[in-house]
Amino acid sequence: MAKKRVIVVCPGRGSYTRETSNYLSGLKPDISSHIISFDKKRESENLTRISELDKNNFRSKIHMTGENASPLIYACSVKDFMLIDKTKYDIVAICGNSMGWYIALALGGAITFDKGYDLIQTMGTLTQNHGSGGQIIYPIINDEWQIDIEKKELVLKEIENSNSFISIYLGGYIVIGGDQNSLDRLLKKLPRNDKYPFQIPFHSAFHTSLLSGVVATAQSSFNRNIFNRPSIPLVDGRGNIWSPWSTNKSELYNYTLGHQIIKPYNFSASIEVALKEFCPDNIILLGPGNTLGGPVAQVLIDHNWNDLKAKSEFVQNQAENPFVLSMGIDEQRGIVM
Structure with a gap:
């Protein structure tokens, strides 16, 4: 076989x-x-x-x-x-x-x-x-795990407005890195979605400047x-x-x-390339x-x-x-x- x-x-x-x-x-x-x-x-x-x-x-x-x-x-x-x-x-x-x-x-x-x-x-x-800093994870998908373009655009805008960074593209999630002041603003600003936005404990602002x-x-x-x-x-x-x-x-x-x-870690791209190649x-x-x-x-x-x-x-x-x-x-x- x-x-x-x-x-x-x-x-x-x-x-x-x-x-x-x-x-x-x-x-x-x-x-x-x-x-x-x-x-x-x-x-x-x-x-x-x-x-x-x-x-x-x-x-x-x-x-x-x-x-x-x-x-x-x-x-x-x-x-x-x-x-x-x-x-x-x-x-x-x-x-x-x-x-x-x-x-x-x-x-x-x-x-x-x-x-x-x-x-x-x-x-x-x-x-x-x-x-230094930390990470927040936030979903950009609907209940069927399809990318929600409006939600994604909102998150990207809030990241820019808060002077934070994209840390990881993680399938239907974006992991955001930043200093604690920036993350605190995002924790208040991003719409509540179940347990999100969620700050990941014991993490620094990995994959950011x-x-x-x-x-x-x-x-x-x-x-x-x-x-x-x-x-x-x-x-x-x-x-x-x-x-x-x-x-x-x-x-x-x-x-x-x-x-x-x-620099941002694009896990989504790594899986896409591995699949297609x-x-x-x-x-x-x-x-x-x-x-x-x-x-x-x-x-x-x-x-x-x-x-x-x-x-x-x-x-x-x-x-x-x-x-x-x-x-x-x-x-x-x-x-x-």
Whole structure:
């Protein structure tokens, strides 16, 4: 039987929650060896081991900070990636949301798993200690997950009026970055929509100019030679493809430790390009959790992928023959393994 072509999508910050505790339990030896290596690095830095964080009762002030959340999410994604049955699935491209770009670099072979930990730990700590501002998330879709043009235009106008920035294009949501005064104005100005506008706790103004002070420190922390050409094509936060055959390693370094830190991350474009360029049979979402399930579906609907036009159709299709396979959902995890 021919392998199914799949795109793998890596999660960003906020994906490890109370519901995903103990995600790293029952590891196979080949996966456990990586977690042990990460734990040794944590111990050398006087930080709580990832395996202990995962076992401990979830506390937002501990588990959601950059220095803990970032490597914890990375470890969970490494586990899921290694559990994908490679005899059934041919991974044709990898992309990620925000911090998920760093995970994609490691899983795609552009950096080693150990250097992936170093990069993710360093960036999580840097943005925690030296980042500024925060992020708000707000929907620009209707109840059927179709883009509402009027709502989108209103949000973009309020972003401009408040002197804040687009941080992430996230399917049917816009993540807004800014200093706290700007965000406070938006929290009052944007129309209430269920729990939105919602300020994401423990986040700085990622992917905006407010993080420009982090760039020099990040670049001084890593040598360009840690980057290689990926073994699997990567799609970045602009929709650019980094190919195993043509990647310029210096440009990959500059993008990762420069451009994407201070410029908007277009997750929607990365999914669109991955779909249209690699034509997958399925999309596999790595855990922890399933935070990207909705945004990915909203991109599918926006581009009428597989003639998909609405949330109700997506839900029905997922029940009958799922196109999106989330490893954070037990039933779908079983299909992937």
